[in-house]
Amino acid sequence: MSRIALLTAPEAPFGLADLYADGDPGPIVAALAHIPELAEVTLPFLGAVLGPSAVGLRTKEIVILRSSAMLGCRYCVDAHTVVARDASLSVDEVRALRGEGDVAAAFAEDRERALIAWVDAVAVGPGDPPAAVAAAMAERYADADLVELTLLVGTTVMLNRFATCLRLPTGEQTRSRLDAEGWS
Template sequence: MQPRIDYGKVAPGALRAMYALEQYVRSSGLDLTLYHLVKLRASYINGCAFCVDMHTKEARAHGETEQRLYAVPVWRETPFFTPRERAALAWTETVTRVGETGVPDESYEQVRAEFDDAELVNLTLAIVAINGWNRLSVAFRAPVGTYQVGANRAPAEPAAQRA
């Protein structure tokens, strides 16, 4: 697939806004392991191959196991995730599919059992951020397989290096 638009070049202000949200989430105190699991789960749901590639590489670099990474799409059927991670993965699914789910009270109560108010807002913003990156990467066809660990840190990089 050929990239369509380098959105970072044609809309640098939009890119800066996305990075501001991402920087907030990264500095919010959200556990890095949880952050990567959430990013990966949403990316699978949204069919974003670029982001799946990125977040599996990032997660591995931060010590995540291959076994858990392979199990993210089928997390409910595995014993590899903590109750807190399970709540975050379920919340990721329901918020990512908001048009289908309407985010029911049952989903909210499940995640509230594991996260306090501030943590839940930060978790939800992480989900918002990855859904935005997924939509940009899928819509503009970010080239899959090009991501290098750590390359998504600076706003000045080429669009193909972000998600």
């Protein structure tokens, strides 16, 4: 049960009607709708950081799912298990990112293992990531990638805490997919 009312279309502020035009916009929008002026800037920001960009979808989903697992966000792990599978991550890779399997065994590429170590260090902290982890990233990623991926971790952590602490519920479609694919 969510800690807050998740606003339906007739309950939501009129200025956000477009977000409800295609039906249920999901719990993050339905929660942010309580504060329209923040929803209007937060949602484009989330779209820009989490959506398609110069960094590929597979890489982004590694970051998002791993951060969510490290932060113990049930809502985000559920949602991004489905998205990660759609982004062509294998079942073993998804299990490893969720903390249910060995990362080294599931991910053959050095580049992706370095990224996962970076995500673990950035998401949980505290303080500066270990020098070896940072050096491995610097060897394999351009500055622009490092900036974008680190911002992606931070943004995901923000959403992890938002969804966890407000107890946002997993959507019905996501729940059906998880059940059908044996993730429950």
